Amino acid sequence: MTDSRAASKELALRETGTGEENSLSFNGQPYATIHVSMSDKSSSQVFSLRHDVVVTALEREAVLLDLETKYFYSVNPAGWAITQLFEGGASRDDVRSRSATWGARNGDLTAIDEFVDRLVAERLVVPGESPFPAGEVVFDGAWAAPSVEKHREPLQRVMVSAFDPTLPLAE
Amino acid sequence: MITSSVRFGCGPVDVELTCESDRIRGKLADTFGLYNVPWPDPRTPLQLDINEAGEISELGPGRYLSCARMNVDSLRDRDNSLSATFRSGAVATGNPATGRWSVAIPRDADDFWTLIDLESLASLVLTEAWRNAGWIPVHAGTVVHSSTCALLCAGSGGGKTTLTAALIRRGWQTLGDDKLLLRLRDDGTPELRALVHTFNLHPRSGSWFPEVGDIEQLPVYSEWTEKRKVHPDDVWSGATLTQATPTHLLDLTRNKSGKPIRIGSMTAGEVLSTLLHQTVVPGDRVKARQILGVIAATANALSGLRVDLGDDVYASPGYLTVIDEALA
Numbered sequence: 001m002t003d004s005r006a007a008s009k010e011l012a013l014r015e016t017g018t019g020e021e022n023s024l025s026f027n028g029q030p031y032a033t034i035h036v037s038m039s040d041k042s043s044s045q046v047f048s049l050r051h052d053v054v055v056t057a058l059e060r061e062a063v064l065l066d067l068e069t070k071y072f073y074s075v076n077p078a079g080w081a082i083t084q085l086f087e088g089g090a091s092r093d094d095v096r097s098r099s100a101t102w103g104a105r106n107g108d109l110t111a112i113d114e115f116v117d118r119l120v121a122e123r124l125v126v127p128g129e130s131p132f133p134a135g136e137v138v139f140d141g142a143w144a145a146p147s148v149e150k151h152r153e154p155l156q157r158v159m160v161s162a163f164d165p166t167l168p169l170a171e
Numbered sequence: 172m173i174t175s176s177v178r179f180g181c182g183p184v185d186v187e188l189t190c191e192s193d194r195i196r197g198k199l200a201d202t203f204g205l206y207n208v209p210w211p212d213p214r215t216p217l218q219l220d221i222n223e224a225g226e227i228s229e230l231g232p233g234r235y236l237s238c239a240r241m242n243v244d245s246l247r248d249r250d251n252s253l254s255a256t257f258r259s260g261a262v263a264t265g266n267p268a269t270g271r272w273s274v275a276i277p278r279d280a281d282d283f284w285t286l287i288d289l290e291s292l293a294s295l296v297l298t299e300a301w302r303n304a305g306w307i308p309v310h311a312g313t314v315v316h317s318s319t320c321a322l323l324c325a326g327s328g329g330g331k332t333t334l335t336a337a338l339i340r341r342g343w344q345t346l347g348d349d350k351l352l353l354r355l356r357d358d359g360t361p362e363l364r365a366l367v368h369t370f371n372l373h374p375r376s377g378s379w380f381p382e383v384g385d386i387e388q389l390p391v392y393s394e395w396t397e398k399r400k401v402h403p404d405d406v407w408s409g410a411t412l413t414q415a416t417p418t419h420l421l422d423l424t425r426n427k428s429g430k431p432i433r434i435g436s437m438t439a440g441e442v443l444s445t446l447l448h449q450t451v452v453p454g455d456r457v458k459a460r461q462i463l464g465v466i467a468a469t470a471n472a473l474s475g476l477r478v479d480l481g482d483d484v485y486a487s488p489g490y491l492t493v494i495d496e497a498l499a
């Protein structure tokens with residue numbers, strides 16, 4: 001696909017207003033304009049966690065921090081399992097098939113796709129292979145739809161000092 | 172000019188400062204001297220050498236960290252050393268892993284802004300050294316009563332110190348009013364340590380705390396505020412502790428609704444967000460992951476309460492009973 005065709009596809013989605021890609025909001029407010037190219041929607045396109053997104057696990061859940069935007073996110077157990085797949089690089093097909101082995105059913109596919117769409121829209125995952133090898137991802141417990149919560153307030157970009165993260169006053 | 176060195180204990184870090192200027196040495200002695208809580212050996216060494224330079228440095232992009240008057244960048248080609256540049260033209264280069272820092276300041280070193288920038292430098296070298304020693308700096312107050320320890324979170328002027336002092340008078344103790352260190356013990360539980368046993372109390376709170384005396388007569392905390400330094404143990408005997416296990420987080424807000432105090436619960440996500448906003452996260456993956464891991468695990472162990480404080484909350488001791496009850 002050429003760049004111009006990809007661009008028109010984005011435009012068409014915005015114009016129709018019916019695509020799931022432009023319906024995401026946070027606390028009732030639109031939080032992003034989402035550009036999803038046809039290649040991003042391909043089920044075989046491999047995505048990897050962006051290099052400057054750091055992750056920490058909390059028992060079965062996890063927190064993701066985007067060092068570029070300073071936003072951070074909480075993912076539930078299923079979301080954390082899927083996120084780990086992207087640490088080594090995974091396609092939508094990979095995510096669907098692995099989720100099925102973890103207990104997801106056909107009816108869960110929409111929620112899984114929406115979760116991946118959200119990671120793509122937030123640029124937490126980007127197209128391309130990861131330089132890091134994939135580890136074995138284990139999911140135990142009952143399956144529940146993956147979810148990601150974007151926390152409202154990003155971390156400060158400019159602060160008082162290396163100790164005090166509050167916003168500096170004007171001099 | 173005679174170059175001489177002086178040493179300061181700042182929590183788990185032992186600072187050796189070498190410089191020519193008496194005024195600069197005095198300024199940094201004030202800054203490092205704030206960290207007045209004894210810390211057991213061994214301590215991590217930190218060496219800070221300050222010299223005058225003929226040329227001033229331009230401000231870097233601040234990709235690692237951007238502060239009001241200081242930008243910090245990684246020097247990837249030099250073992251992940253850091254370069255800190257300042258609006259005064261000063262520049263510092265150091266390796267957090269070895270704790271060696273070299274600082275070049277403009278020849279007009281007595282300039283007011285150069286001295287202000289050296290305060291920023293002190294904050295940078297200490298936070299890097301503390302992290303290297305396994306501790307995460309947290310900008311929050313604390314109150315402690317038996318097995319309950321609540322972190323008090325608010326922005327500057329948000330009421331951390333005043334609430335801490337008011338609760339001390341009700342029998343609580345404290346690790347400090349805004350500077351703490353946090354780590355995870357081997358069993359994964361969070362541990363807080365005190366760094367500073369000095370309060371910064373605003374003179375306008377004097378009417379609530381007559382036992383402090385004339386606050387206006389006490390030493391000024393910094394050029395940026397009217398707050399004065401108060402040693403809580405001098406006023407309330409046995410007020411301070413050096414370590415505790417946090418159990419709660421209080422997010423303090425100031426209301427104008429007319430009610431003296433309102434308390435509400437917080438979700439786990441709100442507790443995480445509030446605590447993460449109390450620490451500085453540099454733009455380095457390894458350090459960010461270290462900080463995020465400690466903060467997220469700690470937040471997971473805390474119960475959160477949103478405490479909305481009215482202007483007259485300290486007018487009657489009974490108003491604070493709801494905090495005692497909520498933390499019981």
